[in-house]
Amino acid sequence: MSRIRVSAVSYTNTKPFVYGLEHSGIMDEIDLTLDIPSDCARKLIDNKADIGLVPVAALLNIPGYKILSDFCIGANGAVNSVFIFSTKPIGEVKTVRLDLQSRTSNALARILLREFWKVDVVFSDSPDTDAYVEIGDRTFGKAEKVPFAYDLAEAWKSFTGLPFAFAVWASNRELEPSFITRFNEALSYGLEHRPELLKALPPNPDIDLEDYLLHKIDYALTADKKEAIDLFLSYLKQIYAIST
Numbered sequence: 001m002s003r004i005r006v007s008a009v010s011y012t013n014t015k016p017f018v019y020g021l022e023h024s025g026i027m028d029e030i031d032l033t034l035d036i037p038s039d040c041a042r043k044l045i046d047n048k049a050d051i052g053l054v055p056v057a058a059l060l061n062i063p064g065y066k067i068l069s070d071f072c073i074g075a076n077g078a079v080n081s082v083f084i085f086s087t088k089p090i091g092e093v094k095t096v097r098l099d100l101q102s103r104t105s106n107a108l109a110r111i112l113l114r115e116f117w118k119v120d121v122v123f124s125d126s127p128d129t130d131a132y133v134e135i136g137d138r139t140f141g142k143a144e145k146v147p148f149a150y151d152l153a154e155a156w157k158s159f160t161g162l163p164f165a166f167a168v169w170a171s172n173r174e175l176e177p178s179f180i181t182r183f184n185e186a187l188s189y190g191l192e193h194r195p196e197l198l199k200a201l202p203p204n205p206d207i208d209l210e211d212y213l214l215h216k217i218d219y220a221l222t223a224d225k226k227e228a229i230d231l232f233l234s235y236l237k238q239i240y241a242i243s244t
């Protein structure tokens with residue numbers, strides 16, 4: 001039987017999930033790759049993977065997608081690894097560069113700039129923009145070093161009162177229910193064993209990894225995070241309608 005191809009995110013936020021998958025029998029049934037979020041989305045869209053930790057902004061491009069887990073990469077308030085970094089206060093920003101590794105946070109930035117901060121900006125690939133979106137481990141420690149840093153999960157909570165989900169476990173086809181159960185058990189094992197994982201991770205002077213993996217990243221795909229996804233996707237559709 002051919003293995004199920006799984007694309008997970010290569011950032012620290014996903015390490016508990018990877019720990020769970022690697023410490024379970026499921027490794028015999030899957031081919032696991034670690035990818036930046038934009039590649040993870042691309043693999044699901046192009047049928048190069050069967051399951052992915054898919055940026056929610058990409059769900060609209062995966063016909064018939066199925067969310068197969070009650071775990072996600074989310075946050076309830078500040079997440080500490082998804083930012084707009086800026087040389088100016090957000091109300092004065094005119095140009096913004098997006099992050100090529102991101103799908104969700106780029107869209108979230110567009111929504112918040114327009115609907116929450118109410119600034120009209122131009123998006124550009126130029127290295128000289130007033131502000132830029134950045135996600136993942138590359139952001140660790142930067143918020144204290146730049147003139148202005150805006151945590152996008154925190155801003156979303158201020159805007160909507162809701163938590164947020166950046167990426168969900170989804171498939172692009174039907175899978176065996178018993179496999180999905182075992183997959184979820186492996187993810188759950190990883191979350192439960194975060195203390196052991198934390199002991200094994202090299203210390204990082206730029207981030208409190210315990211706080212990040214136990215408190216900032218919120219892994220439960222709760223009803224209010226699903227509500228947030230629906231709301232986020234409805235804003236995203238409006239933005240597509242405007243920009244196309």
Ligand SMILES: C=C(O[C@@H]1C=C(C(=O)O)C=C[C@H]1O)C(=O)O
Nearest residue numbers: 037055081102103104105136166
């Ligand atoms: C919290 C994060 O969430 C991520 C952000 C994503 C995106 O912007 O597309 C996708 C997956 C997550 O890893 C992060 O990367 O720091």
